[in-house]
Amino acid sequence: MHHIISIKELETEEINALLNKAEKISKEGFVRRTLEDKLVALLFFEPSTRTRMSFSAALSRLGGDVITVDSVEGSSISKGETLADTIRVVSSYVDAIVLRHPKEGAARLASNFSTVPVINAGDGAGQHPSQTLLDLYTIRENMPLDNIDVGLLGDLRYGRTSHSLSYALSNYNVRIHTIAPKGLEMPAALNEELIERGIELVHHDNLQDVINELDVLYVTRIQRERFPDSASYARVAYSYRITPEILNNVRENLILMHPLPRAGEIDPAVDSLPYAKYFRQAENGVPVRMAMLEEVIL
Amino acid sequence: MNVKKEPEGGLLISPIRDGTVIDHITGGEALVVLRILGITGTTDESLSVATNVESRISGSKDIVKISNRELSKEEVDRIALLAPEATINIIRDYRVFEKMKVEIPKSVTGFVRCPNPGCITNSNEPVESSFETKRGKLQCIYCDAIISENIAEYII
Ligand SMILES: Nc1ncnc2c1ncn2[C@@H]1O[C@H](COP(=O)(O)OP(=O)(O)O)[C@@H](O)[C@H]1O
Ligand SMILES: [Zn+2]
Numbered sequence: 269m270h271h272i273i274s275i276k277e278l279e280t281e282e283i284n285a286l287l288n289k290a291e292k293i294s295k296e297g298f299v300r301r302t303l304e305d306k307l308v309a310l311l312f313f314e315p316s317t318r319t320r321m322s323f324s325a326a327l328s329r330l331g332g333d334v335i336t337v338d339s340v341e342g343s344s345i346s347k348g349e350t351l352a353d354t355i356r357v358v359s360s361y362v363d364a365i366v367l368r369h370p371k372e373g374a375a376r377l378a379s380n381f382s383t384v385p386v387i388n389a390g391d392g393a394g395q396h397p398s399q400t401l402l403d404l405y406t407i408r409e410n411m412p413l414d415n416i417d418v419g420l421l422g423d424l425r426y427g428r429t430s431h432s433l434s435y436a437l438s439n440y441n442v443r444i445h446t447i448a449p450k451g452l453e454m455p456a457a458l459n460e461e462l463i464e465r466g467i468e469l470v471h472h473d474n475l476q477d478v479i480n481e482l483d484v485l486y487v488t489r490i491q492r493e494r495f496p497d498s499a500s501y502a503r504v505a506y507s508y509r510i511t512p513e514i515l516n517n518v519r520e521n522l523i524l525m526h527p528l529p530r531a532g533e534i535d536p537a538v539d540s541l542p543y544a545k546y547f548r549q550a551e552n553g554v555p556v557r558m559a560m561l562e563e564v565i566l
Numbered sequence: 567m568n569v570k571k572e573p574e575g576g577l578l579i580s581p582i583r584d585g586t587v588i589d590h591i592t593g594g595e596a597l598v599v600l601r602i603l604g605i606t607g608t609t610d611e612s613l614s615v616a617t618n619v620e621s622r623i624s625g626s627k628d629i630v631k632i633s634n635r636e637l638s639k640e641e642v643d644r645i646a647l648l649a650p651e652a653t654i655n656i657i658r659d660y661r662v663f664e665k666m667k668v669e670i671p672k673s674v675t676g677f678v679r680c681p682n683p684g685c686i687t688n689s690n691e692p693v694e695s696s697f698e699t700k701r702g703k704l705q706c707i708y709c710d711a712i713i714s715e716n717i718a719e720y721i722i
Contacts, residue, residue, distance in 0.1 A: 350690060350691050350692060351686070351691055352691050352692050352693070369686075370684075371684055371685065371686040371689055372682060372684050372685050372686060372708065372709035372710075372711075373685050373686035373687060373706070373707075373708025373709040374686045376686075376707065376708050377686045377691055377693050377708065380693070391686075391709075392684050392709075393684060394709055394710065395710075457712050457714075
């Protein structure tokens with residue numbers, strides 16, 4: 269049985285196969301009814317709009333049906349049932365489970381108890397492989413994943429999307445540039461792991477130093493809570509904001525990405541520039557999740 | 567009776583007839599090793615402990631001798647996390663009957679707590695903690711949290 273729990277477990281060939289499948293699905297205009305008699309449970313124990321809707325959309329476009337829990341309140345979870353028991357029961361109803369849970373490692377636990385494939389749709393501050401795959405997909409849609417410079421901007425200490433993406437990029441020939449506020453730098457253990465996996469890693473103090481040498485700039489949120497006071501937060505947020513001016517001399521093929529939702533990180537005036545790919549990135553969630561669902565169910 | 571000559575700790579600790587000698591414990595870690603083994607003042611093994619004994623190889627080391635208890639492989643593995651250089655000598659009738667070099671296990675299940683409070687293994691789920699070891703560090707297989715130092719603090 270094939271679960272998708274963490275991007276770390278996927279070999280480069282498996283990632284490429286998923287991306288190829290998503291690309292094919294997208295090219296064919298989403299007409300594909302491969303999961304017509306299949307039923308999938310969306311178990312979301314944490315609020316989510318995008319991920320949940322795009323998994324639903326993906327499944328509907330494949331002709332499958334969704335069953336779901338409307339809210340955690342009133343369900344067995346609030347009555348103290350363990351996730352293990354919930355999974356044991358629900359997996360007897362369906363052909364696959366898509367799980368979002370606030371605890372890290374929840375999806376792996378679920379895969380231990382499930383009789384059907386489990387797809388991790390985000391576990392707390394942990395893994396979120398469908399996000400990482402759609403990020404890779406978006407880069408690959410614009411340029412080959414080979415000999416490129418990718419900048420990661422924002423809270424690289426706590427930001428799980430940047431962690432997973434950087435790990436996934438270590439399957440390819442990519443240079444990673446990190447640009448993070450003081451105190452929110454990438455964790456040392458991850459740095460080590462990336463270097464060990466052969467990634468060239470360059471840290472920068474400010475965006476201006478590197479922005480003109482990038483092919484991809486991946487922007488993430490910097491949360492107010494990480495700062496002692498509003499003034500220091502405002503200073504950092506300001507110096508990391510993407511505006512049309514800062515993009516004056518960038519590479520022509522630069523793409524700007526963001527996992528969304530954004531707060532103030534990207535000036536809306538940037539949206540109409542050719543670099544802006546974050547809405548396309550969100551859109552790519554559907555073919556990528558279609559590919560994942562097909563992969564685990566068929 | 568042929569008591570083996572003890573070059574280092576011999577003056578400090580008397581011979582035992584049957585039991586286990588844990589030698590070459592990282593200096594100062596002997597008491598933690600005992601805690602991991604579940605040997606406290608309330609259990610009835612008789613033991614002697616020598617700490618910070620001078621060692622030819624490693625500067626200073628600790629030695630623990632436990633009478634009438636032979637350590638199992640699993641117990642030995644627990645020790646390896648803290649004292650990777652330790653040797654385990656099973657003593658029978660005053661002689662070293664078997665000598666084991668401790669080996670850091672590839673994975674560690676059940677007796678180390680994940681340091682991440684948000685980890686599913688720290689909830690009421692029916693699951694044991696589980697770690698992979700990488701160069702003396704432990705990584706939770708559920709949440710990827712890493713324990714790189716003070717492993718003793720996380721031993722359940
Ligand atoms: N009968 C015994 N009682 C107590 N300690 C012993 C006994 N026999 C050996 N030892 C101790 O066990 C350890 C291993 O013994 P041995 O194999 O002779 O030495 P080494 O490992 O230094 O070559 C040493 O610390 C030694 O002092
Ligand atoms: Zn954990």
